[in-house]
Amino acid sequence: MTTPPNVPIEPRKGDVHTYDIPSTILDSAGDVHVGLQRDAVRPPSEDEILRVENLSVEFPTEDGVVHAVRGVSYSLREREVLGIVGESGSGKSVSSMAVMGLLPKSARIKGQILFRGDDMLKMSPRKQRSLRGRKIAMVFQDPMTALNPVHTIGDQLAEAVLAHELMPRKNALARAKEMLDLVGIPQAEARLRSYPHEFSGGMRQRAMIAMAVINNPDVIIADEPTTALDVTVQAQILEKLLEVKDAVNAAIVLITHDLGVIAGMAHRVLVMYAGRPVEIGDTDPVFEEPRMPYTAGLLGSIPSLETSGGRLRPIKGTPPSLINLPTGCPFSPRCPLADEVCRTAEPELAETDSGGHFAACHHWDRLAAVEDPTVFFRTESETKA
Amino acid sequence: MIVFIARRLVISFFVLLAATFIIFVLTAFAGDPLEDLRQDNSPQKLTKIAERSERMQLDVPVVLRYLGWLGRIVRGDLGVNRDGQAIAPILSDALSATLQLVLAATVLAITVGIVIGIISALRQYSGFDYTVTFAAFICFSLPLFWVAVMLKQYVAIEFNNWLKDPVIPPVVIGALALLGGLVFGALTVGDRRRRLVAFAVGLVVSGTLFTVLSVTRWFADPGLGTPLILAFGLATAVGFTALTAGLQYRGPLYATLAAAVIGAVCSQVLGPVLADPTWLEIGGLLLLTIAVCLGLGYALGGLQRRQAMTAATLTGVFTGAMVFLDRMLQAFSAYSASVRHRPVSTIGARTPNYQGDFWQTGLDSAGHLLLPTMALILISLATYTRFSRASMLEVMNQDYVRTARAKGLPERTVVLKHAFRNGLIPVTTMMAFDLAGVIGGAVVTENVFGWRGMGFMFTKGLQEVDPGPVMAFFLVTGTTVVVFNMIADILYAYLDPRIRLS
Amino acid sequence: MTLSADAQAPDSGAEQGMTIVARTQAQMVRRRFFRHRAALAGMIVFGLVLVLAFTSVGFAGIPGWWDQSYITTGALVNQGKPTLSLAPFTIGEHPFGQDDIGVDYFAKTMRGAQQSLIVAFLVGIVATVVGAVVGAVAGYYRGRVEAVLMRVTDVMITIPVLVIAAVLGRRFGDAGVVPLGIVLGLTIWPTMARLLRGEFLSLREKEFVEAARAIGTPARRIIFRHILPNTIGVIVVSATLATANAVLLESALSFLGLGVQAPDTSLGQLIQEYRTAFSTRPWLFWWPGIFIIAIALSINFIGDGLRDAFDPRQTRVRA
Numbered sequence A: 001m002t003t004p005p006n007v008p009i010e011p012r013k014g015d016v017h018t019y020d021i022p023s024t025i026l027d028s029a030g031d032v033h034v035g036l037q038r039d040a041v042r043p044p045s046e047d048e049i050l051r052v053e054n055l056s057v058e059f060p061t062e063d064g065v066v067h068a069v070r071g072v073s074y075s076l077r078e079r080e081v082l083g084i085v086g087e088s089g090s091g092k093s094v095s096s097m098a099v100m101g102l103l104p105k106s107a108r109i110k111g112q113i114l115f116r117g118d119d120m121l122k123m124s125p126r127k128q129r130s131l132r133g134r135k136i137a138m139v140f141q142d143p144m145t146a147l148n149p150v151h152t153i154g155d156q157l158a159e160a161v162l163a164h165e166l167m168p169r170k171n172a173l174a175r176a177k178e179m180l181d182l183v184g185i186p187q188a189e190a191r192l193r194s195y196p197h198e199f200s201g202g203m204r205q206r207a208m209i210a211m212a213v214i215n216n217p218d219v220i221i222a223d224e225p226t227t228a229l230d231v232t233v234q235a236q237i238l239e240k241l242l243e244v245k246d247a248v249n250a251a252i253v254l255i256t257h258d259l260g261v262i263a264g265m266a267h268r269v270l271v272m273y274a275g276r277p278v279e280i281g282d283t284d285p286v287f288e289e290p291r292m293p294y295t296a297g298l299l300g301s302i303p304s305l306e307t308s309g310g311r312l313r314p315i316k317g318t319p320p321s322l323i324n325l326p327t328g329c330p331f332s333p334r335c336p337l338a339d340e341v342c343r344t345a346e347p348e349l350a351e352t353d354s355g356g357h358f359a360a361c362h363h364w365d366r367l368a369a370v371e372d373p374t375v376f377f378r379t380e381s382e383t384k385a
Numbered sequence B: 001m002i003v004f005i006a007r008r009l010v011i012s013f014f015v016l017l018a019a020t021f022i023i024f025v026l027t028a029f030a031g032d033p034l035e036d037l038r039q040d041n042s043p044q045k046l047t048k049i050a051e052r053s054e055r056m057q058l059d060v061p062v063v064l065r066y067l068g069w070l071g072r073i074v075r076g077d078l079g080v081n082r083d084g085q086a087i088a089p090i091l092s093d094a095l096s097a098t099l100q101l102v103l104a105a106t107v108l109a110i111t112v113g114i115v116i117g118i119i120s121a122l123r124q125y126s127g128f129d130y131t132v133t134f135a136a137f138i139c140f141s142l143p144l145f146w147v148a149v150m151l152k153q154y155v156a157i158e159f160n161n162w163l164k165d166p167v168i169p170p171v172v173i174g175a176l177a178l179l180g181g182l183v184f185g186a187l188t189v190g191d192r193r194r195r196l197v198a199f200a201v202g203l204v205v206s207g208t209l210f211t212v213l214s215v216t217r218w219f220a221d222p223g224l225g226t227p228l229i230l231a232f233g234l235a236t237a238v239g240f241t242a243l244t245a246g247l248q249y250r251g252p253l254y255a256t257l258a259a260a261v262i263g264a265v266c267s268q269v270l271g272p273v274l275a276d277p278t279w280l281e282i283g284g285l286l287l288l289t290i291a292v293c294l295g296l297g298y299a300l301g302g303l304q305r306r307q308a309m310t311a312a313t314l315t316g317v318f319t320g321a322m323v324f325l326d327r328m329l330q331a332f333s334a335y336s337a338s339v340r341h342r343p344v345s346t347i348g349a350r351t352p353n354y355q356g357d358f359w360q361t362g363l364d365s366a367g368h369l370l371l372p373t374m375a376l377i378l379i380s381l382a383t384y385t386r387f388s389r390a391s392m393l394e395v396m397n398q399d400y401v402r403t404a405r406a407k408g409l410p411e412r413t414v415v416l417k418h419a420f421r422n423g424l425i426p427v428t429t430m431m432a433f434d435l436a437g438v439i440g441g442a443v444v445t446e447n448v449f450g451w452r453g454m455g456f457m458f459t460k461g462l463q464e465v466d467p468g469p470v471m472a473f474f475l476v477t478g479t480t481v482v483v484f485n486m487i488a489d490i491l492y493a494y495l496d497p498r499i500r501l502s
Numbered sequence C: 001m002t003l004s005a006d007a008q009a010p011d012s013g014a015e016q017g018m019t020i021v022a023r024t025q026a027q028m029v030r031r032r033f034f035r036h037r038a039a040l041a042g043m044i045v046f047g048l049v050l051v052l053a054f055t056s057v058g059f060a061g062i063p064g065w066w067d068q069s070y071i072t073t074g075a076l077v078n079q080g081k082p083t084l085s086l087a088p089f090t091i092g093e094h095p096f097g098q099d100d101i102g103v104d105y106f107a108k109t110m111r112g113a114q115q116s117l118i119v120a121f122l123v124g125i126v127a128t129v130v131g132a133v134v135g136a137v138a139g140y141y142r143g144r145v146e147a148v149l150m151r152v153t154d155v156m157i158t159i160p161v162l163v164i165a166a167v168l169g170r171r172f173g174d175a176g177v178v179p180l181g182i183v184l185g186l187t188i189w190p191t192m193a194r195l196l197r198g199e200f201l202s203l204r205e206k207e208f209v210e211a212a213r214a215i216g217t218p219a220r221r222i223i224f225r226h227i228l229p230n231t232i233g234v235i236v237v238s239a240t241l242a243t244a245n246a247v248l249l250e251s252a253l254s255f256l257g258l259g260v261q262a263p264d265t266s267l268g269q270l271i272q273e274y275r276t277a278f279s280t281r282p283w284l285f286w287w288p289g290i291f292i293i294a295i296a297l298s299i300n301f302i303g304d305g306l307r308d309a310f311d312p313r314q315t316r317v318r319a
Ligand SMILES: Nc1ncnc2c1ncn2[C@@H]1O[C@H](COP(=O)(O)OP(=O)(O)OP(=O)(O)O)[C@@H](O)[C@H]1O
Pocket: A059, A061, A066, A067, A068, A086, A087, A088, A089, A090, A091, A092, A093, A094, A095, A104, A322, C001, C002, C003
C-alpha cells in the first residue's frame, strides 16, 4: 500500500459549502461558526513531521487475536489538522496510542511511525520517552479521569516540564502559569494550587490542553477532546485548541465522532472502518464527494438543516468482530452496494480522484455517478416521498 | 478537617459504648459463673457460692450491673474479677506484651504486604505474581492455631538445636540457592534468556552467601561489621536514588552516598553511646540522622533537592537500622549463652527475671515475639498483599496513569508518584478491619504460646463467665480498633484531597 | 479491556436482545469458571471431602460404609499409628491411626469434618441472608434507615469477630452444631452487609430502577426483583468466602474450648483434644489440620473462580 502523496491545500476563503452542512457547526443565526474555521489558522507548511506507514496493531486475548488496526498510513505536515473519524471500535484510539507509545505491553505493533524521519518503534525506550510529551503530546477524551486527583494542577503541569528539562521548580511553575493563562483559565496563579476536583469539566480540559502544549510540541493528538463535555463548552474548547496550536506552531491529529467539527477544522480527513483506513483526502472533496459508501453513510447519518425535519438515518447493523473478520470488504454486511466481489475480495486503498483522494471500495464509481451519495442509505419511505 | 475528626470521634464513642453493652450482656449470659463451685464438695460450698454471688451481684439484673460497671469505669475503676483480685494490675501486666505482639504483626504485615502486593501487580502474570497469589490463598486457608503449634514444634525446637552447631548442610545450601535463583528468575520480566540469566545470578549469589555463612559459622556469633554496613548502605543509597531521582544526575546520588558513608562511620564513632543505650537515646539518634540527611539532600541535591532529601533520609535511616541490627546481632552469643542456647522461645512473652543490657533484653523480647508474630502475621500479610495488588492493578489502568506516561515521565515517577499514592487510598480502609482480625488472632496465638497476655485474660474470664476481665480486655482492644480506625480515616483524608478539602 | 459478550450482541429488538444477553452472560460465567483451573481443582477436592465426610461414618441415623465407629474404643494396633500407606497403596485397619484409647481416628476425623462442615454451611447461609437483607435495605432506603443499620454494622465491626464469636460460643457451644452455626452466622454478617450496601447504592441510581420506581413498583419488589438479581455475583462470591472463613472460625473457637464441646466433636475440637499428644502421637494433630486446610483452601479457590467468572476485570477484592 502506498501513502497518499501530500498535496498542498489552497486556502479557500469564504468557501460556500454545496453539501449539507452539519448543524453542529452552525450557530443559531445559521452562520458558520467563525472560531472553528480552519482557514482562520495559519496554513500548513510543506514539511512532513509525522508519517505513519502501514501500521497494524493486534492484541492477543483469551478469546482470540483482536486485529484492532490493520494497515493504517497517513502523513502529517507542520501545522496541519488531520481529522480521524469512524465508528466506535474502528481503531482510532489504538492507532494514536501506538504513535504515543502508550499501548499495553501485550500489543503487537507492526509498521513504521516516522517522526521527522526517525522510526519511533525502533527507538530506545529512553529516546521514545524524550519525544513523548515534548514533541508529541496528547489530549485525552475524559478530563474527569485524565488528571490525577491527588496532585495539584500546578504540580501536574510542572512535572511535564521537569520530565524533559532540569530546572528549578519555580521556573516550571511559572511556565505552568503562563500556559493556564494561554488556555484562558482565570486567576492562573491561584489555580496552580487547586486540585482537579475543584475544576469544572471544561476547565480540566483546558488544563489538559495546557499540559499538552507546555513543552511546545510539534504534534498534538487530541482523542475526542470534547466528547465528555457539555455542548456549550465544546466549541470553546475546540476554538482554544486551534488558538493554542497556532501559538506553539503544532500540527493536530483530531479524533472525533463529530463530522461537523472535522468539516470546520480539519485540512484533511481519514475515515476508518474496522481497523482499516477506508477513505482519506482533503476534507472538502471527501465530504462533498465521498468515494466509499461508509463515508457516505456517515454523512447521511448526521442531522442537517437541509434534510427534512433533521431526520437521522443511522447505518444499519454493527461493525464486524475484530477477532473473526469476514472475508472481503469488512463493510459488505452493511453496505447497500455490496455484491459478490465485495464479499470475496477486500478492496485496496486506491486513488479515486486526483489531489490525493483515496478510497477503499470496489464500486466507488457508482457513488461518483450520483449527485447525492447518501441516497443509497435512504429508507424506502424517504425514497418514495 | 477538624470537624470531620471530631464527628468521627463522637460517633466512635457511641459505637464503642454500644459494643461494650453487647459484650457485657452476652458475657453475663454466656454460662453459669458458679459452675465450678456447684461441683465442689467441700463444706464451705454454700458460703463460697454466697460470697461469689454477692461479689458478682448475681441477683441484680444484668442491665443494672452494666450500668454499675460503666459508672465505675468512668471513675477509672476496672473492678475486681470473680475471685476478688483487682483487674487493673492484671491488665497492666498483660497489656504491653499483647500490644507489642499486635502492633509488631500489624506494622510488619502492612509494610511487607504492600511491598509484595505492588511488586506482584507490577509484575502481573509473572512467576512471582502466581507464586504470591497462590501463597496468599494458602495463608487465607491456614488455621492460625495449627500453624502456631507447628512453628512451636518444628521451627523453635529444631532451630534452637541447629544453632548449637550452625553448619548448613550442603543439601540445604543447594535448596536455598535454588530458591534464591527462582526468586530472581520469577521477579525478572522479559524473554526466557533474561530470566535464565537472572536465575543463574540468583543461584550463584545465594549459594555463595549461605556457604560463606556456614563455613564461617556466622550464626554462632553473628554481626555485620562496619565494612558490611558500608556496603549495604552504599547499595541502598544507589537504590533509593534510582527510585526517587534517577541516576543520570549527580546531586542526589552524592547526597545519598554521603548519608551512607556518614552512617557507617558513626557505627564506629558512636561506640560508647551504643554500648548500652536507652530507647530515648535511640530515638534521639534517629531524629539526628533524619536532620543530617535532610541537610545533606538540601546541600547536595541541586535542582533535584526534593528528591535528594527524600532519598538521603531513607538511606540514612536504613543505614542506621543496619547499625542497630549489627549491635543487636553482636549481643547474640552472650544472650544465647544466658538462656541455655535456646534463643527462640516458645513460652511466655519474656524470660522471667531476665537481667541484661539494652541489646540483650531487646533480643529477649525479639526471641519471644518471633514465633507468635510469624504465626499471627500470615493472614494479615495475605490480606494486605492481595488488597494492595488489586488496588494497584486497578490504579495502573486509570486514565491519569496513562496521562502521566503521555507526559514522558519515567516509569519510576509514574509508579511511585501517580499510581502508588492513589493505590494506597483503599488500603487505608482495610487497616481497621484487619486490626480487629489480628486482635482475634492474638487471643489464639497467646493461647498456643502460653502468654499471660490480654488474650489469656479474655479466654479465662470468658470460661469463668466473669464480665470484669472480659470487659477490661474489650475496653482496650475496642479502643485500639477505634483509634486505628481514626488514624486510617485521617490517613485517608491526607492521601485524598477530595476528602480533605470537602 | 476485554471484549464482552453484550458488546457484540446483535442489535435486535429490546425484549429479544435482553434474553440473548442474559443467556450469554450465564454461559460466560460458567465458561470462565470452568477455565479457572484452581477453582476446578477446589471443586473436586471439596466434593470428595463432602462425600467422604457424610457417607463414611453415616449421617442423621443413616449408617455409613466405614465399619468402625467414632465412639467405641478398640485394641491399639501398632501403637495406634496410621496404617495408610501410599506405596504400596493400602488402607489398612486404621488408615488415620487410633487415638490414645483406641478409637478409630479416621471415623473420628470424618465425624469432625461433618460437624465442621455443618457449622460452616449454617454460618454461610445465616451470614449471607442477614448481611444481604441489611445491606439491601440500607442501600435502598438511604436516609435514617441506612444510618441506623450502618451504625449497627459499625458496632459489630468494632468487636473483633473472634471475640463476639467466642462469647456466643461459650454459651451455645455445648448446645450442638446447629445452634452454634446459627449464632456464629450472626457474628460475621457485617462484611456482607457493607459490600451489598455499596452495590445497592450504585444500582439504585440506574435507569431500570428509576423506571420501576416511576411506574409505581413497590419498594419490596424493586429490591428483590430488580436489584438483588443484579448483585448475585457479589452475594455468591462473598457467601463462599464467608463459608471458608467460618470453617477457620469454628475450628479456632473449638480449639480455644469455646466452640464445639466433647463428647461432640469437630475438626478444631479434635486438635484441641489431642494438642498435648503432639510429641507422642503427631498424627492425631495432622489429620484434622489437613482436613481443615483442604476444606478452607478448596472453598477459597472456588470463591476465586466465581469472582473471576462474575467479574472478569478482577478488580473486586475481598474485604
Ligand atoms: N488492550 C486491548 N486489548 C484488546 N483489545 C483492545 C485493547 N485496546 C483496544 N482494543 C480493541 O481495539 C478496538 C479498537 O479500539 P479503539 O479504542 O481504537 O476504538 P475507537 O475507534 O477509538 O473507538 P471509540 O470511538 O469508542 O473511542 C476495539 O474493538 C477494542 O475493543
